[in-house]
Amino acid sequence: xxxLLTTEQLNSLKSEMKKKHRDLLVKxxxxxxxxxxxxxxMTVIVLLAIISPFFTSFTPYELDPVKRxxxxxxxxxFGTDNYGRDLFSRIVNGARVSLIIGFxxxxxxxxxxxxxxxxxxxxxxxxxxxxxxxxGLMAFPAILLAIAIMASLGPRLENVIIxxxxxxxxxxxxxVRSAALVVKEQTYVEALRAQGASASRIIWLNIATNVLxxxxxxxxxxxxxxxxxxxxxxxxxxxxxxxDPSWGNLLYDxxxxxxxxxxxxxxPGIAIMLSVFGLNLFGDGLRDLLDPHTTKAxx
Amino acid sequence: xxxLLLEVKNLKVHFDTENGRVTAVDDVSFSVxxxxxxxxxxxxxxxKSVTAESILRLLDEKxxxxxxxxxxxxxxxxxxxxxxxxxxxxxxxxxxxQDPMSSLNPVYTVGNQIVEALLLHQNLTKxxxxxxxxxxxxxxxxxxxxxxxxxxxxxxxxxxxxxxxIAMALSCKPKLLIADEPTTALDVTIQSQILDLIKDLKDEFxxxxxxxxxxxxVVAEVCTKVVVxxxxxxxxxxxxxxxxxxxxxxxxxxLLKSIPHIEGPRDEKLYVIEGKxxxxxQIPAGCRFAPRCxxxxxxxRTEKPQLDSYENDRKVRCWHFKEIQEKGxxxxxxxxxxxxxxx
Numbered sequence: 319x320x321x322l323l324t325t326e327q328l329n330s331l332k333s334e335m336k337k338k339h340r341d342l343l344v345k346x347x348x349x350x351x352x353x354x355x356x357x358x359x360m361t362v363i364v365l366l367a368i369i370s371p372f373f374t375s376f377t378p379y380e381l382d383p384v385k386r387x388x389x390x391x392x393x394x395x396f397g398t399d400n401y402g403r404d405l406f407s408r409i410v411n412g413a414r415v416s417l418i419i420g421f422x423x424x425x426x427x428x429x430x431x432x433x434x435x436x437x438x439x440x441x442x443x444x445x446x447x448x449x450x451x452x453x454g455l456m457a458f459p460a461i462l463l464a465i466a467i468m469a470s471l472g473p474r475l476e477n478v479i480i481x482x483x484x485x486x487x488x489x490x491x492x493x494v495r496s497a498a499l500v501v502k503e504q505t506y507v508e509a510l511r512a513q514g515a516s517a518s519r520i521i522w523l524n525i526a527t528n529v530l531x532x533x534x535x536x537x538x539x540x541x542x543x544x545x546x547x548x549x550x551x552x553x554x555x556x557x558x559x560x561x562d563p564s565w566g567n568l569l570y571d572x573x574x575x576x577x578x579x580x581x582x583x584x585x586p587g588i589a590i591m592l593s594v595f596g597l598n599l600f601g602d603g604l605r606d607l608l609d610p611h612t613t614k615a616x617x
Numbered sequence: 618x619x620x621l622l623l624e625v626k627n628l629k630v631h632f633d634t635e636n637g638r639v640t641a642v643d644d645v646s647f648s649v650x651x652x653x654x655x656x657x658x659x660x661x662x663x664x665k666s667v668t669a670e671s672i673l674r675l676l677d678e679k680x681x682x683x684x685x686x687x688x689x690x691x692x693x694x695x696x697x698x699x700x701x702x703x704x705x706x707x708x709x710x711x712x713x714x715q716d717p718m719s720s721l722n723p724v725y726t727v728g729n730q731i732v733e734a735l736l737l738h739q740n741l742t743k744x745x746x747x748x749x750x751x752x753x754x755x756x757x758x759x760x761x762x763x764x765x766x767x768x769x770x771x772x773x774x775x776x777x778x779x780x781x782x783i784a785m786a787l788s789c790k791p792k793l794l795i796a797d798e799p800t801t802a803l804d805v806t807i808q809s810q811i812l813d814l815i816k817d818l819k820d821e822f823x824x825x826x827x828x829x830x831x832x833x834x835v836v837a838e839v840c841t842k843v844v845v846x847x848x849x850x851x852x853x854x855x856x857x858x859x860x861x862x863x864x865x866x867x868x869x870x871x872l873l874k875s876i877p878h879i880e881g882p883r884d885e886k887l888y889v890i891e892g893k894x895x896x897x898x899q900i901p902a903g904c905r906f907a908p909r910c911x912x913x914x915x916x917x918r919t920e921k922p923q924l925d926s927y928e929n930d931r932k933v934r935c936w937h938f939k940e941i942q943e944k945g946x947x948x949x950x951x952x953x954x955x956x957x958x959x960x
């Protein structure tokens with residue numbers, strides 16, 4: 319029995335290897351300029367949404383009829399709207415709404431999509447039923463389906479989340495299912511069955527872990543898509559109800575005065591654009607990072 | 618009879634396909650004793666892997682129908698409930714697969730995977746299981762097992778991975794090991810190391826082993842008994858010595874003839890068994906090997922031969938094996954004469 323190591327040596331070896339692995343991942347992420355830019359952009363937006371109340375003196379609901387439609391200036395960074403509300407604080411609060419919706423939708427669809435995708439990949443009979451339902455849901459254009467669901471549920475924040483979850487879950491389930499079908503045919507899954515592992519153990523401990531990376535990438539894109547669709551819903555009046563600031567609402571308010579007050583449409587528009595852009599860059603970066611085929615090509 | 622570990626009796630495996638029912642394994646019987654290594658040999662598609670997978674019932678049961686019995690320690694596996702099956706798999710019977718490159722989950726360390734196999738069947742704490750995993754890896758001859766347990770499968774070579782698979786399969790000290798072409802994906806030097814390893818560990822644990830292979834060299838090296846399969850049927854069963862010294866069935870003779878020898882002239886043409894293996898839905902009416910057999914007669918083409926006993930422990934499925942033996946077996950480059958026999 320040569321090469322016996324003491325436990326301390328072993329532990330230090332273990333942590334050293336883990337650290338090396340982590341360093342490599344971090345290095346790879348930072349070498350991807352676009353992904354880095356995307357994540358910085360997202361961090362800034364998230365930070366703004368969290369800390370904004372501490373450095374604007376205005377609340378998003380504070381009316382000031384005297385100062386209606388003021389252009390951007392020192393007092394109101396982004397100007398005021400047609401009721402004299404501070405546009406900056408409204409946009410930052412809208413960011414909070416958008417981020418909450420995007421995040422909640424991404425998380426819930428990931429979990430639901432994962433469950434549906436994994437089980438339909440593993441059980442053929444379930445597959446037929448679940449995938450036909452998701453085909454049906456995917457046949458509708460996303461916005462149309464969302465509007466229809468909102469119309470029946472009523473305009474509330476939670477309902478926006480529910481509607482978007484229904485809209486996006488089928489595509490996540492599809493992604494997970496197709497990845498899981500590949501994994502399921504791998505020899506190690508058969509080897510696990512030959513070892514006497516139960517179905518749920520195989521599904522959750524072995525197949526699920528192997529489909530995580532496409533799922534994470536898909537989730538970031540769904541985050542971005544939910545922000546756009548939420549804005550569209552609010553713009554159409556089917557999303558967040560009116561006095562609450564949401565980027566879609568702000569755009570709607572600005573639409574009537576677009577020739578008198580350009581800032582009312584420009585700034586919410588830029589906010590939507592930047593956050594979606596940031597998320598997409600971040601998602602692309604994650605895909606490069608998590609997909610072994612592309613990382614190999616880039617060293 | 619107490620040392621009889623596994624007895625496969627008249628096993629038939631049918632698959633329901635879109636083109637109707639297909640019988641992949643037809644009336645296969647053989648047995649494995651404790652400490653014995655049985656080789657199952659045959660061409661691709663002859664049903665050897667299906668036979669192996671039926672022993673653990675790994676096939677998709679929705680489309681598979683079993684007939685016959687598989688007795689493991691006198692209990693019929695084919696009548697097991699699912700929970701009993703799970704207790705059996707990995708604990709009493711383990712399996713090693715052909716392709717070590719894909720038999721390990723890429724997202725867990727190898728140690729983790731051995732630990733999982735251990736925790737499934739044995740009452741160990743995580744700590745004990747981790748120590749046991751290192752021990753198992755050391756047993757399979759992996760250098761620096763303390764370091765290797767924390768590595769991911771992609772950091773190991775094919776031979777190393779197959780060792781890990783063996784460690785995993787043997788971690789619960791199974792009574793029967795099924796090795797489904799364990800060396801096919803490995804290069805020759807690693808092959809012999811892995812075979813030696815399996816042989817040593819088999820002796821150490823006194824397991825029965827089923828070695829599925831198409832490589833007669835492997836059979837000669839590790840097996841004690843050989844079962845030759847052709848198109849879902851056992852056509853010959855004998856000890857290793859008699860298979861190699863005096864094969865009875867013309868198919869076995871052909872197989873042995875088609876091995877290149879290191880001595881002898883190089884420009885000599887290698888013997889080839891003429892024709893192709895028919896597909897499973899075009900099974901010949903009589904003897905399944907008849908269309909490719911140079912000794913086939915009308916009897917062979919119309920009547921199914923039975924698996925007859927010969928001498929004490931041999932079995933062969935052929936109408937004419939005695940005459941063929943008198944003629945000196947399969948001829949090399951003598952197809953013209955055999956054509957005359959056919960017409």
